[in-house]
Amino acid sequence: MKRGILIILSGPSGVGKGTVREQLFKMNDLNLAYSISMTTRKPRPGEKNGVDYFFVDQATFDQKIAEDGFLEYAQFVSNSYGTPKDKVEEMLNEGKNVVLEIEVQGALQVMHKVPEALTIFLVPPSMEELERRIRGRRTEDESVMRERLAKAEREIKTKDSYKHVVVNNTVEQAAKEIAQIIRDHIN
Numbered sequence: 001m002k003r004g005i006l007i008i009l010s011g012p013s014g015v016g017k018g019t020v021r022e023q024l025f026k027m028n029d030l031n032l033a034y035s036i037s038m039t040t041r042k043p044r045p046g047e048k049n050g051v052d053y054f055f056v057d058q059a060t061f062d063q064k065i066a067e068d069g070f071l072e073y074a075q076f077v078s079n080s081y082g083t084p085k086d087k088v089e090e091m092l093n094e095g096k097n098v099v100l101e102i103e104v105q106g107a108l109q110v111m112h113k114v115p116e117a118l119t120i121f122l123v124p125p126s127m128e129e130l131e132r133r134i135r136g137r138r139t140e141d142e143s144v145m146r147e148r149l150a151k152a153e154r155e156i157k158t159k160d161s162y163k164h165v166v167v168n169n170t171v172e173q174a175a176k177e178i179a180q181i182i183r184d185h186i187n
């Protein structure tokens with residue numbers, strides 16, 4: 001069986017990565033599988049363990065680091081996030097095109113380890129719109145939101161490290177552009 005490809009979908013918090021990803025997963029020809037990350041962040045209302053994330057405490061996360069169990073991991077605004085590597089490997093071997101929806105430090109680690117990965121950076125139409133989106137989601141308190149927005153300014157400066165940069169004007173347009181990038185890559 002042909003091995004799948006690794007796809008990194010990165011971009012600042014609140015830009016719409018998760019929303020665009022949901023749209024992409026409706027396109028069956030892309031043969032996508034989602035890598036569920038591990039995090040020490042507390043679940044938001046509606047988030048499910050083993051679906052949105054594996055929610056763990058810091059000791060469990062640190063144990064996973066000690067076992068060399070992550071493809072990449074990073075600290076993001078007071079919480080740890082990482083990609084469990086065994087599952088990614090399994091899905092790639094099953095021929096799936098595996099999507100990592102991760103922040104910039106982790107993305108740079110994967111680019112180093114897997115230079116052939118397809119890397120896509122999603123940017124907002126403007127910083128004002130990014131703030132509107134992250135505020136509109138109502139998942140973070142004011143101080144965390146400010147930290148995420150400050151980080152976003154720095155993250156966007158790394159966009160040229162990615163093979164593709166896509167503006168998330170509308171979910172449909174961004175998903176369509178990313179789907180085409182993936183199709184061009186796999187076909």
Ligand SMILES: Nc1ncnc2c1ncn2[C@@H]1O[C@H](COP(=O)(O)OP(=O)(O)OP(=O)(O)O)[C@@H](O)[C@H]1O
Nearest residue numbers: 012013014015016017018019133137168169170171
């Ligand atoms: N193109 C768009 N136009 C308007 N609103 C959007 C668009 N894309 C996403 N949104 C909204 O912006 C908010 C943030 O989106 P989402 O949670 O998908 O971002 P994210 O990049 O995955 O964030 P995080 O990295 O923090 O998980 C959501 O309320 C979502 O509905």
Ligand SMILES: Nc1nc2c(ncn2[C@@H]2O[C@H](COP(=O)(O)O)[C@@H](O)[C@H]2O)c(=O)[nH]1
Nearest residue numbers: 013037073074076081082083101102103106
């Ligand atoms: N480096 C990694 N970043 C990850 C991973 N899983 C998610 N993320 C990114 O963290 C921020 C914050 O996420 P949130 O769910 O708290 O809003 C966001 O940019 C995610 O894409 C991971 O495994 N590694």
